[in-house]
Amino acid sequence: MKIAYIASQVTLPSSPNRREDAFEHDLMMDSLRPAFAARGMTIEDIAWDNSDADWSSYGAAIVGTTWDYWDRQDEFLSALARIESKTRLYNPVSLIRWNIHKSYLRELEAKGARIIPTVWLDKADAKNIAAAFAMLQAEDLVFKRQVGAGAEGQHRLKPGDAVPDMPHPMMVQPFLPSIQSEGEYSFIFIGGDFCHALVKRAVPGDYRIQSKYGGKETPVDPPAEDLNDASAIIAMLDEAPLYARVDMVRGEDGHLVLMELEAIEPYLYPVEGPRLGDMIAEAVKKRLETAPV
Structure with missing residues (x-):
């Protein structure tokens, strides 16, 4: 069975104008390919706006490095709806439509999430x-x-x-000073289960923790209180997504506060989480086995 890993023209290896952080796409594919192969599946990366794609030929499609959607929001959501009409989409377009606008933070706050005043x-x-x-x-x-x-x-x-x-x-x-003094934490969940966590730190003098700005990642074994705070965010969703990344920073009171819940196209840090590929492949396998015919 073929599985699609939905990317973008600017992250695919063949792109003439590839993003400088597209090496993260390669790391994801390196993690996923052997894990899916071990379960009798192949995974192929393909751009979401590929007009020649036969999405019905895939057993499922995973939204991956679609790192140009924010300037093409309507087109992106329409494309995902078409893909979902042809195959199983993870995460589903309903969740992606909700998560694409950061006003979802207000809904999570109403359910008890601690967010930064906005x-x-x-x-x-x-x-x-x-x-x-x-x-x-x-x-x-x-x-x-x-x-x-x-x-x-x-x-x-x-x-x-x-x-x-x-x-x-x-x-x-x-601006929270802890982003520079401590860093931003990411907690990765697959099928609602915790996979791994890491802290992302900016280069001295900056506060942006993304790799394209020089940010570095370090795996961490989170204390129970921090992991509970992250797990509580996932529990606020109606159902566990195939994947999600909970980004949090330390508030002035010493507790973690939610920066973002990423359920669209987050980089999932496979280098810091060597179990990631196997957990995703196993979760997809189980979902396909239990999906209604």
Whole structure:
């Protein structure tokens, strides 16, 4: 049986304009290929917007490194809906549609998740930015796209800073010093089960922890309290997704707070989690065996 790993033109090895962090795509495929082969399946990487793809020829499709969707949101969601009409899609488009806009954080907060105080701006102009500083009572704010990933279009501002061009709706949060002093934690869950955790740290002088900005990852064995905080986020979903990554940072009170729940196309750090490939392949196998005909 063939399984599709849905990528993007900018992450596939054959791309002439490949993203600089696309090596993470290669690491994912290196983890998945032998694990699926051991269970009698093959996994192939293919771009979500490949017009020649025969999605019905795949037993299932896993949304992977689709790292251009934030500028093509409607097209992306429509493509996933078409794929889901031809084969089983993990994660399902209903979950992806919910998770694609970061306002999902408000719903998780209503269920008990601890999040960073956030102001939501439809328009990030000087007037609204000044109001955000006042509302959050902070002197150091981070502005993120409400639909985005990988710190694309992200800005860190202090009062009086020049206002950069932010043409998209933004979410605004106080900068937490722990992102630099301790780092950001990622907890990886497969089928609702914990797989592994790691801490991501930025290079000195930066706060962005992504690899394309020089960020480095270190595996960690999380204490029970931290793991419980992350597991509680997964438990808030109606059903366990095939995969999810819970990103958290340390709040001023010493407890973890939720940065993001990534259920669309997160990099799952296979180097730091050697069990990842086997856990994903086994979870897909079980889902296919128990899926209604």
